Amino acid sequence: NAGVTQTPKFRVLKTGQSMTLLCAQDMNHEYMYWYRQDPGMGLRLIHYSVGEGTTAKGEVPDGYNVSRLKKQNFLLGLESAAPSQTSVYFCASGPVAPDTQYFGPGTRLTVL
Amino acid sequence: KNQVEQSPQSLIILEGKNCTLQCNYTVSPFSNLRWYKQDTGRGPVSLTIMTFSENTKSNGRYTATLDADTKQSSLHITASQLSDSASYICVVRRTGDKLIFGTGTRLQVFP
Numbered sequence: 001n002a003g004v005t006q007t008p009k010f011r012v013l014k015t016g017q018s019m020t021l022l023c024a025q026d027m028n029h030e031y032m033y034w035y036r037q038d039p040g041m042g043l044r045l046i047h048y049s050v051g052e053g054t055t056a057k058g059e060v061p062d063g064y065n066v067s068r069l070k071k072q073n074f075l076l077g078l079e080s081a082a083p084s085q086t087s088v089y090f091c092a093s094g095p096v097a098p099d100t101q102y103f104g105p106g107t108r109l110t111v112l
Numbered sequence: 113k114n115q116v117e118q119s120p121q122s123l124i125i126l127e128g129k130n131c132t133l134q135c136n137y138t139v140s141p142f143s144n145l146r147w148y149k150q151d152t153g154r155g156p157v158s159l160t161i162m163t164f165s166e167n168t169k170s171n172g173r174y175t176a177t178l179d180a181d182t183k184q185s186s187l188h189i190t191a192s193q194l195s196d197s198a199s200y201i202c203v204v205r206r207t208g209d210k211l212i213f214g215t216g217t218r219l220q221v222f223p
Contacts, residue, residue: 004155041215042116042201043156058211090155099144099205103155 002026004104005085006091011079012110021076021107023091031094032074033058033101034066036087043090049074114139116204116214124220129192133217135185135202143205147176147187150199150216159187159200189219197221 005021035043045058047066065077092101148156160176173190202214
């Protein structure tokens with residue numbers, strides 16, 4: 001039982017490049033979330049999903065897109081990366097929303 | 113505005129000592145409050161969760177208290193260990209709404 005895993009762990013992009021972050025969970029959770037964590041700020045919700053095939057905007061959705069084609073996977077895409085998207089990205093999943101969340105190890109993204 | 117504020121921002125203590133971290137919130141309506149521990153380079157892990165009617169909850173050497181009247185919570189760590197070095201995040205849930213995260217307190221325990 002791996003819990004919540006994230007791929008990749010680290011990535012460096014140039015401004016304007018695109019990439020996709022993958023989150024996978026093996027706990028059969030309905031709810032999945034993408035957060036970003038910046039120095040001096042609390043975790044901020046980017047997008048979330050309440051079940052397979054559904055997505056919804058969180059607090060800071062601009063510049064990101066998501067997809068949940070399979071229940072166990074939640075993808076976060078950056079179409080045209082900007083330096084302001086330099087951050088640590090955390091994925092979380094939970095059986096009920098939004099109290100119980102299990103977090104992945106994070107992806108550190110740097111946009112030059 | 114719904115906010116969660118934590119103090120101090122950082123704290124250094126010696127191994128074996130006790131410490132208390134503070135969390136003040138202005139979130140309304142209040143549903144519950146949770147403390148997370150986040151080790152460096154890892155995701156947050158839940159320590160305790162308290163609802164409106166709960167005043168205190170323990171998890172090993174961690175004891176959380178909640179005063180819903182003054183909208184304050186504290187996390188007390190007893191007999192600290194080197195492995196307690198981490199960031200501690202206070203998270204409050206608005207009823208029927210999202211989670212609101214504090215910025216965390218960074219605790220360093222030295223031998």
